Amino acid sequence: MTVVDLGTIRRLVSVTVDDVEHRVPEGATIMDVLDDAGADTPRLCQAPNLTPVNACRVCVVEVEGSRPLVPSCARKVEDGMVVRTDTERVAHSRKMVLELLASANDLSEAGDDVARWQIEYGADPERYGPPGPPAAAGERGNRHPGHHGLPDGETRATVAQPVTVDNDLYVRDYARCILCYKCVEACGTDAQNTFAIAVAGRGFDATISTEFAVPLPDSACVYCGNCIGVCPTGALKSVAEHERREAGTWDPEGETVTSTICSFCGVGCTLELHVQDNTIVNVTSPHDHAVTHGHLCIKGRFGFQHVQNVAPPGEH
Amino acid sequence: MDLVLLPDASTDAERAAVDGVVGAPAQPRRDLLLPALHAVMDAVGWISRGALSYVCDRLHVPPAEAYGVATFYALFSVTPRAPRTAHVCDDVGCAAFGGEDLCAAMEERLGPAGSGDEVTWTRSPCLGLCERAPAVFLQLATPPSEREGSPDATRALESSPHDDAHGPGGHAQIAPATADAVVRALHGDDVPGPDPVVSTPQAGAPDLELLSRVGVVDPGDLDSYRAAGGYAGLRRALAVGPARVVDEITVASLTGRGGAAFPTGTKWAAVAGSPEPEKYLVCNADESEPGTFKDRVLMEADPFALVEAMTVAGIAVGARTGYLYVRGEYPAAERALVRAVDEARRHGFLGDDVMGSGRTFDVELRRGAGAYICGEETALMNSLEGRRGEPRAKPPFPTVAGLFGKPTVINNVETLVNVLRIVAEGGPAFASVGSGRSTGTKLFCLSGVVARPGVYEVPMGTTLRELLELAGGVPPDLRAILLGGAAGSFVTPDQLDVPLTLEGTREIGATLGSGVVLCFDSSTDFAAVLRRIAGFFRDESCGQCVPCRVGTVRQEEALARIVRGREIGGRTVELQLLRDVDRVMTDASICGLGQTAASAVRSALALGLVGGSS
Ligand SMILES: Cc1cc2nc3c(=O)[nH]c(=O)nc-3n(C[C@H](O)[C@H](O)[C@H](O)COP(=O)(O)O)c2cc1C
Ligand code: SF4
Ligand code: SF4
Ligand code: SF4
Ligand code: FES
Ligand code: FES
Numbered sequence: 001m002t003v004v005d006l007g008t009i010r011r012l013v014s015v016t017v018d019d020v021e022h023r024v025p026e027g028a029t030i031m032d033v034l035d036d037a038g039a040d041t042p043r044l045c046q047a048p049n050l051t052p053v054n055a056c057r058v059c060v061v062e063v064e065g066s067r068p069l070v071p072s073c074a075r076k077v078e079d080g081m082v083v084r085t086d087t088e089r090v091a092h093s094r095k096m097v098l099e100l101l102a103s104a105n106d107l108s109e110a111g112d113d114v115a116r117w118q119i120e121y122g123a124d125p126e127r128y129g130p131p132g133p134p135a136a137a138g139e140r141g142n143r144h145p146g147h148h149g150l151p152d153g154e155t156r157a158t159v160a161q162p163v164t165v166d167n168d169l170y171v172r173d174y175a176r177c178i179l180c181y182k183c184v185e186a187c188g189t190d191a192q193n194t195f196a197i198a199v200a201g202r203g204f205d206a207t208i209s210t211e212f213a214v215p216l217p218d219s220a221c222v223y224c225g226n227c228i229g230v231c232p233t234g235a236l237k238s239v240a241e242h243e244r245r246e247a248g249t250w251d252p253e254g255e256t257v258t259s260t261i262c263s264f265c266g267v268g269c270t271l272e273l274h275v276q277d278n279t280i281v282n283v284t285s286p287h288d289h290a291v292t293h294g295h296l297c298i299k300g301r302f303g304f305q306h307v308q309n310v311a312p313p314g315e316h
Numbered sequence: 317m318d319l320v321l322l323p324d325a326s327t328d329a330e331r332a333a334v335d336g337v338v339g340a341p342a343q344p345r346r347d348l349l350l351p352a353l354h355a356v357m358d359a360v361g362w363i364s365r366g367a368l369s370y371v372c373d374r375l376h377v378p379p380a381e382a383y384g385v386a387t388f389y390a391l392f393s394v395t396p397r398a399p400r401t402a403h404v405c406d407d408v409g410c411a412a413f414g415g416e417d418l419c420a421a422m423e424e425r426l427g428p429a430g431s432g433d434e435v436t437w438t439r440s441p442c443l444g445l446c447e448r449a450p451a452v453f454l455q456l457a458t459p460p461s462e463r464e465g466s467p468d469a470t471r472a473l474e475s476s477p478h479d480d481a482h483g484p485g486g487h488a489q490i491a492p493a494t495a496d497a498v499v500r501a502l503h504g505d506d507v508p509g510p511d512p513v514v515s516t517p518q519a520g521a522p523d524l525e526l527l528s529r530v531g532v533v534d535p536g537d538l539d540s541y542r543a544a545g546g547y548a549g550l551r552r553a554l555a556v557g558p559a560r561v562v563d564e565i566t567v568a569s570l571t572g573r574g575g576a577a578f579p580t581g582t583k584w585a586a587v588a589g590s591p592e593p594e595k596y597l598v599c600n601a602d603e604s605e606p607g608t609f610k611d612r613v614l615m616e617a618d619p620f621a622l623v624e625a626m627t628v629a630g631i632a633v634g635a636r637t638g639y640l641y642v643r644g645e646y647p648a649a650e651r652a653l654v655r656a657v658d659e660a661r662r663h664g665f666l667g668d669d670v671m672g673s674g675r676t677f678d679v680e681l682r683r684g685a686g687a688y689i690c691g692e693e694t695a696l697m698n699s700l701e702g703r704r705g706e707p708r709a710k711p712p713f714p715t716v717a718g719l720f721g722k723p724t725v726i727n728n729v730e731t732l733v734n735v736l737r738i739v740a741e742g743g744p745a746f747a748s749v750g751s752g753r754s755t756g757t758k759l760f761c762l763s764g765v766v767a768r769p770g771v772y773e774v775p776m777g778t779t780l781r782e783l784l785e786l787a788g789g790v791p792p793d794l795r796a797i798l799l800g801g802a803a804g805s806f807v808t809p810d811q812l813d814v815p816l817t818l819e820g821t822r823e824i825g826a827t828l829g830s831g832v833v834l835c836f837d838s839s840t841d842f843a844a845v846l847r848r849i850a851g852f853f854r855d856e857s858c859g860q861c862v863p864c865r866v867g868t869v870r871q872e873e874a875l876a877r878i879v880r881g882r883e884i885g886g887r888t889v890e891l892q893l894l895r896d897v898d899r900v901m902t903d904a905s906i907c908g909l910g911q912t913a914a915s916a917v918r919s920a921l922a923l924g925l926v927g928g929s930s
Contacts, residue, residue: 056862128874
């Protein structure tokens, strides 16, 4: 069969996944193929609206000819590629990534998928011993690369630390941060082009940080909230959500979502207003939206405070 | 993007240091970020908010990203630190050989690590001086005003014809070091640098190839190098043309000496054949694998050979610029190379008409800043581009998209120096030494309990026992040898007849790695050795991927429990845990660091060197 190249239509290549052959467009990732086939491939650092960083390694698969496992989110298919997802090796690495992360991070707000994968793959973070004491505020960001104290192994090191609250719009709860780089990408070249935050430090002591860890109001941050929009773990969240969670009044079951068009300017971004108990707690935009790709600006993301302030009670 | 800079002001000294690197108009040259940060460190001793803002302003780099870069490297400090710092090696080649004693003495003399306003000390991973343990690297900031007039400064200034070049600063190495010498040096006394000839016990012997000029030529004198046959290789390479040179390298079956043993000809042919007009050559001189010091000796004792070899390589693959990335802790090597590059340029061996051939090639020297991971080829490229030294995903491979996104050949120092012999004698002659994929001669770094530690050159296929004989005999009471580095594995006295080839070592489950042969006798506290190796990987992980970032931490913790007899759930359970961590690091890490971080630990456990079940 000849496939005619019509310019925008891409050549099809043949890929075998767990003995089943797939014909897929050139340029697709292995994960695209797995998703199309309906497989439940775990993922943490991948997002459809961001460039793959392939950092978390939870999506790994076996590819014939490659000794190490391969991140399915980033690796493009090649004609004749033979992929296996059903092996003990793949399951083992996925389990270990989930387990190692859970041993160092608070994943309790990382969503239902992550909770399900933890159980499915059999992650057991407790076998590394009891968690060590949390770091004091700012301490983790001040560790010098190349040294650390000799551990005795009695407790397991974690990234636990206090929540950073330094502005009225959103908080940074880095005890939950899995260093997926999504916020950095959203703030930088993938959306916002602001570069207010980056990864600082090295190895286990790496953190997401502004320069010299200055408070956000002193940084380049414009409060577009695009970092919040992509954060998979609840490390970044609106003050509204943070306060409700702290107060025990966070109610995702009772949340309703209403779509609307942002009226602040002429671009026409689609907004999804997340409402709990008659109050807008978050504003998002669908990542497959042609204009926003899920990204917004401060007015769309946080203008709800303004909406709520001017609208008479009960009218929204 | 508009830069938002912190309001903190920079000082005159900070601005002068940065301007010395960036030149008059601000330039959007992110690749100058490391040189600029080095300049600030060299002048002031730490990077203040004002200094970082000034750097960002001049180079147009977002401050959060510049901070991310500055905090990645161990030789940069973003908090005030004494301008004169002694980095004391406590790594596996030094710790038991005076390193730990020296740390204790430093603590007694100067207080806890990091304390002190004017002078201080800190622990360091391997400094590449293991043959003369214990080793110290002195990071000495000198304000440019004070540097003027000092012989060192004059040389640095003279040899910096480019805007973007930087002086090697006043840094120094001491090995073997005593607390007295270190403290005196911290207070301004001159210290004699290491003598590479002393580290080359074979120096002057016949039958040497790579080491043939060590101790024979004056490393500072181009004429002396030429009198010893220097630049005959480049002359021949220019005469036969690039295609022929690439062929000879392929026929020689030269494999990379940086650790991964990739066929050099394959890389060169790929880049030479690329239609992309812009290409680069990079020399990986970031030597940081614990126990490795061969590249340092070559660079200190025979710098022109590397410059010539880079020129041959660059012209063969069609690159006009070769970046030479030298480890930050190697000031003597850097000084020797700065001088050699300068001399070569002055005499037409570099520049836009190399040896009258009409071809252009020049060398840009860049200094690393304290990060083992920057020896990984793609991390090194990120570092050259002014980014955090995080390895990139492969594919694309550097031969397709390397430095600045262009096709790039990256080779180790020793690999490149081999090229001179290949162009002089031809590929077949080179391939006739050794066997299989293991051709030519190989440098080994002998240290630990050997009578005559140092760099040795032997033909591929020499046995480990024969190598030890050269260094004064198989050490009495030898218990284990760390072969190939921290990323290698332990071998035992019953394995001394292994031929030192890629194939031979693989057969016994070991690797040549970077040529490390670190010997331990039965008085060794292997628990301490293993904890140091585990700690090394935990420190040097870039942090990008989960298996390595968290796995190296868990490996170190589990090892601590095992050697302290504090296992959770018993020995078997802990060993299973270590195996699980090992597997995920080996299988699912992005780069070679994570993929080999469990290698030495695995072999030590299997051999019963720790855990007492021998
Ligand atoms: C963690 C790590 C550290 C490395 N360090 C070095 C090094 O210090 N020097 C070096 O030449 N190669 C080092 N390498 C190997 C390089 O990635 C690369 O293979 C080499 O520079 C290629 O040159 P060659 O083919 O001439 O050996 C390292 C690799 C890894 C994974
Ligand atoms: S709110 Fe926007 S500008 Fe601020 S850090 Fe997040 S992505 Fe960057
Ligand atoms: S803060 Fe969230 S988005 Fe950013 S790296 Fe951490 S987990 Fe990822
Ligand atoms: S394996 Fe380690 S050093 Fe390599 S990319 Fe991953 S975290 Fe970084
Ligand atoms: S989802 Fe693929 S590496 Fe993170
Ligand atoms: S210099 Fe100390 S171990 Fe290499």
